[in-house]
Amino acid sequence: DIQMTQSPSSLSASVGDRVTITCRTSQSISNYLNWYQQKPGKAPKLLIYAASSLQSGVPSRFSGSGSGTDFTLTISSLQPEDFASYYCQQSYSGRTFGGGTKVDIK
Amino acid sequence: QVQLQESGPGLVQPSQTLSLTCTVSGGFISSGDYYWSWIRQPPGKGLEYVAYIFYSGNTYYTYYNPSLKGRLSISADTSKNQFSLNLSSVTAADTAVYFCARATPYSTSWPVDYWGQGTLVTVSS
Numbered sequence: 001d002i003q004m005t006q007s008p009s010s011l012s013a014s015v016g017d018r019v020t021i022t023c024r025t026s027q028s029i030s031n032y033l034n035w036y037q038q039k040p041g042k043a044p045k046l047l048i049y050a051a052s053s054l055q056s057g058v059p060s061r062f063s064g065s066g067s068g069t070d071f072t073l074t075i076s077s078l079q080p081e082d083f084a085s086y087y088c089q090q091s092y093s094g095r096t097f098g099g100g101t102k103v104d105i106k
Numbered sequence: 107q108v109q110l111q112e113s114g115p116g117l118v119q120p121s122q123t124l125s126l127t128c129t130v131s132g133g134f135i136s137s138g139d140y141y142w143s144w145i146r147q148p149p150g151k152g153l154e155y156v157a158y159i160f161y162s163g164n165t166y167y168t169y170y171n172p173s174l175k176g177r178l179s180i181s182a183d184t185s186k187n188q189f190s191l192n193l194s195s196v197t198a199a200d201t202a203v204y205f206c207a208r209a210t211p212y213s214t215s216w217p218v219d220y221w222g223q224g225t226l227v228t229v230s231s
Binding site: 050 | 152153154155158169171172205207209213214215216217218219221222223224
């Protein structure tokens, strides 16, 4: 099984901050990596697919990068509506989610 | 616009079988283009991909989470445009919000682009 380590598990930030979340996999997964945002009581929402492609309708302040075993989700300027939990997910072998990162207000 | 809606009991007794159905509108589960999926989330915890089913060449193919394999069964009813999940021998650890969802082939990473609202299933006597 491919293990996924997402960090940090939580972070506090202010509106306007640049936020970076990382996801590391136990073996190379090429770019078979997606990122989701989830708000309390809601279903997750797709932000980034194939490691770096922005889903239609998602603001351009969200970006993804990486390949192989190390991936990054960046929010260039945090907005009030971005306070949420974020998950990475691999589809290279089976399907696995990272443990999640909760972004809250500093 | 694709819509997915979960249905099923909200309470299941330990050792019994959890059964959920997802009704799809705005798309056909028999089209062969998508992976129709179940994903769960225990209260206050992260997401876990449970299973998916897809249709190809007149055959349905399935994927089961290895940690749950042996207790899982996923099936599809094309006449009703529904797919279903059965999880047997449940324990309190299976208490979770269960989402049905669609994974799309427009990328090799098969992202999940449509989700149901989720349904909470509690395992308790």
